[in-house]
Amino acid sequence: MNMNKQNKLLLLSFFLLFGSLIAQPSNDNCTKPIRIVNITKYCSKVGEFTNVDATPSGYGKGSCWAATNNDVWFVFRALASDVSITIIGINSGGTAGGTLKSMTAALYTGVCGAPSLNELACSSDNGTRGILSIAKGGLIVGQDYLLRIDGRNALIGTFQLCINNFFPPAVAEQDCRVGTVLCNNNPFVNAKLSGPGIDLDEARATCLGEGGGATGGSENQSTWYTWIAKSDCKLTFTITPLNPSDDIDFAVYELPSGIHNCNDKKLLRCNATHPTGPNGLFCGTLTGLNLSSTDTTENFNCDAGEDGFCKYIDMKAGKVYTIIINNFTGTGIGFSMEWGNCEFLGPEPEFKVVPDSGLRCETLFDVQDFSTFVAGNIVSYDWNFGVNAIPASAKTKGPHGVTYQSFGEKFITLTLTTDLGCKISKVKRIVAEPCCEDLPDLEILIDSIFDVKCFGEKNGRIVFHGNLGNPYTDQMSQSQYYTFSLDGIDFSPLTNLDNLPAGKYTLYIQDRKGCTNSIQFEIKEPAQIVVDAGPDVEIVLGESVILTATTQPSDFYTYDWSNSGIQLCTVCQSTTIVPLKEGFYKVLVTNDKGCTGVDSLFIRIRKEYKIFFPNVISPNDDNVNDFFSTKGNNALESIKKIEIYDRWGGRCYNRENVSLNDFDKLWDGKINGEKVNPGVFTYIVAANFIDGTTQVFSGDITVLR
Secondary structure, three states: OOHHHHHHHHHHHHHHHHHHHOOOOOOOOOOOOEEEOOOOOEEOOOOOEEOOOOOOOOOOOOOOOOOOOOOEEEEEEOOOOEEEEEEEOOOOOOOOOOOOOOEEEEEEEOOEOEOOOEEEEEEEOOOOOOEEEEEEOOOOOOOEEEEEEEEHHHOOOEEEEEEEEEOOOOOOEOOHHHOEEEOOOOOEEEEEOOOOOOOOOOOOOOHHHOOOOOOOOOOOOEEEEEEEEOOOEEEOEEEEEOOOOOOEEEEEEEOOOOOOOOOOOEEEEEEOOOOEOHHHOEOOOOEEEEOOOOOOEEOOOOOOOOOOEEEOEEEOOOOEEEEEEEEOOOOOEEEEEEEOOOOEOOOEOOEEEEOOOOOEOOOOEEEEEOOEOOOOOEEEEEEEOOOOEEOOEEOOOOOEEEEEOOOEEEEEEEEEEEOOOOEEEEEEEEEEEOOOOOOOOOEEEEEEEEOOOOOOOOOEEEEEEEEOOOOEEOOOOOOEEOEEEOOOOOOEOOOEEEEEOOEEEEEEEEOOOOOEEEEEEEEOOOOOOEEEOOOOEEEEOOOOEEEEOEEEOOOOEEEEEEEOOEEEEOOOOEEEEOOOOOEEEEEEEEEOOOOEEEEEEEEEEEOOOOEEOOOEEOOOOOOOOOOEOOEEOOOEEEEEEEEEEOOOOOEEEEEEEEOHHHOOOOEOOEEOOEEOOOEEEEEEEEEEEOOOOEEEEEEEEEEOO
């Protein structure tokens, strides 16, 4: 590959890279959200996402938003009934997750492209803290949910996104005597904390009472949980603040008199360590119990040797324990809880699907409960049968007969509540096979195809719709739709495909019963514009070069010649230049559709600074050698200065800024109008050349009479 072709590729690579840096985010539109896959305890990298250069989507503002400006979209599939979402920008006074100063968010169900979406939750950072939380329960396991994030008041920036999907215990309570009873050791999230409850100072005389906090007592924003140990075990747990900068404290008690009998509670562990201390001391943002710590209490502040964790508790089977968790910082933002391996006493949820294989959509099958609880009574059953189930839910033990209006992966969720008030959930996955026999053939109808505008681009487009079969129905708008795919694997509810390169494609359609069909189509592209700027050239400084470009295929083109970003001619297929510096000279060719081709040649310049002077003059007015003169090559521009000295070093003559027209009459052999005597003189000449350089020449000149 010659040098000009290498340069062309480098230029094109630079333009492509620069273009990608300023492009709008990939999830700018609802139809192309970023899918978050594992949401059990998900946190993106700091600053991983952005709404910079995003554009307003076609949907109106969220119900709690002032406006829609630069919204971006995410999607996740629920694996449990509740979700806690935290968006972290600058996080004033805390650990930053990005540069976004204030944000808004909304959670939806529905189909992108439908007239409207069903808003489930909305939140706005009205205090401009640069951090926002949003929580929602009652999700259907297996259903997709859309998350929309925008900058408040048209702000833009990067942010960190954290999502935690979980089955919650019963409603969080704020006093020990009604503390939330836990049935098992599943992780959970308490998204928001809001005050100390009725008894404002239940953790008095513990480390939580030090420092005062927002209320001056041992509780600022607190919640209580209680449980019965199922077996002897070393209790460990980790509490993670949803706002990384919050100071979350806790105290663990034994309840000798049983659940909710708190008068004689016995303190076992207490931790009120602040995440940071003086002189840059760091005690950590997490807190809890672990197997390696040896202390049973870490008091207020962050002291040397503290890490936010205390020693495990040797739990005994059948004994009752309770924990108070308090947000000392008082932001109202909650925490996530993860337990170790210790189990808590509770029911054992279990159910079966009959038959357990060969299920088909719209086939009736039974869901039968086999749950047990030896230590108490189950007082309620809450069933959710998943997406497109008939019935969608039930509130009795059953058995229940269920059918599905659509095929595919389904999730059945059973939530039990006991007479102690604890809740526990179990999920089972089933697959409803397609059922397409004796149904109308599913069709794809292509409305229009738009070919690629220019060779190599990715702007082809196809618009299509489905027909017959059994379309899905959007529950919000009642509009019908099909799902489509280009690979026959990942189907989405689309009506068009954009940004396609040229090529042959297969478009697949699928309806709610799993029936499929396909059709082939082709996106074409025009021929590549091939430009030839000619071979590389080598010249002597001052020589001219004729630049001429030839282009295929034959068409009407405009030509733009340039060097290092400086335009030489914007309308010339051929132009003549006198290059002053060597380098690549590029021609950009454009047709009437805006398609371009580019090529370049390298002009190498030999810098020869030549100038000639006579060594004898005879200024006797006979018009022959009467003047000291000079000649140079095409690179010579002017004489900056000329000086003549006699044999004793006296300056006889000087002159500055001599133009090209006066090169033949530099000196007439006179000093102040008087003829000099014959002899040998010395000249010093500073000459300017067209590339901006100045060269100095000197020599002897003999004057004859």
